[in-house]
Amino acid sequence: MKQAIKRIVVGVDGSEHDVAVLRAAENEARRRRADLCPVLVFDCSTQVPAHRHDPAHDVHERFCHDEAMETLSHICDQAIGRGGDAPVVTPAVVPDQDAARALVGQASRTGDLLIVGAGKHGTLHRLLYGSLDRYCRKNAPCPVIVVPQTNGKRAH
Secondary structure (H helix, E strand, O other): OOOOOOEEEEEEOOOOOHHHHHHHHHHHHHHHOOEEEEEEEEOOOOOOOOOOOOHHHHHHHHHHHHHHHHHHHHHHHHHOOOOOOOOOEOOEEEEOOOHHHHHHHHOOOOOEEEEEEOOOOOHHHHHHHOOHHHHHHHHOOOOEEEEOOOOOOOOO
8 A cells, every 4th residue: 555645855955956856846745735844954063163062062053053044944935836735844954964864864754755856976976975865765764756957957
């Protein structure tokens, strides 16, 4: 028996391809009458003071979080339409050094669908480090849709 999709988790990273990825996710959400959860994973650990007890650490973490939320809000405003059949949108920012792992973790509920953009890196990078979309397809506990790049531009 096929499971109903109740929530669509979509990974964004602040790139120009995000609008296409979010629009594809919104179309799926409308079609399936599912909620839409755009997720931006951010990592500011290389810029954070070394000691977690340093007061600057908390300030910097908050700054990174707020900056990520502002980026995500801007992308959502550009890509997600309004209207009577608009899905419930619940954006989320997630601090993590591994975006692929974080997205798979976010899309772990029963009834989830994960949507990501096609890989942004060249062949050498993918050979050395793998790709986010490949990791998600292999490890996500839910169905995964990969939105291909368009107009000859590399996707993120």
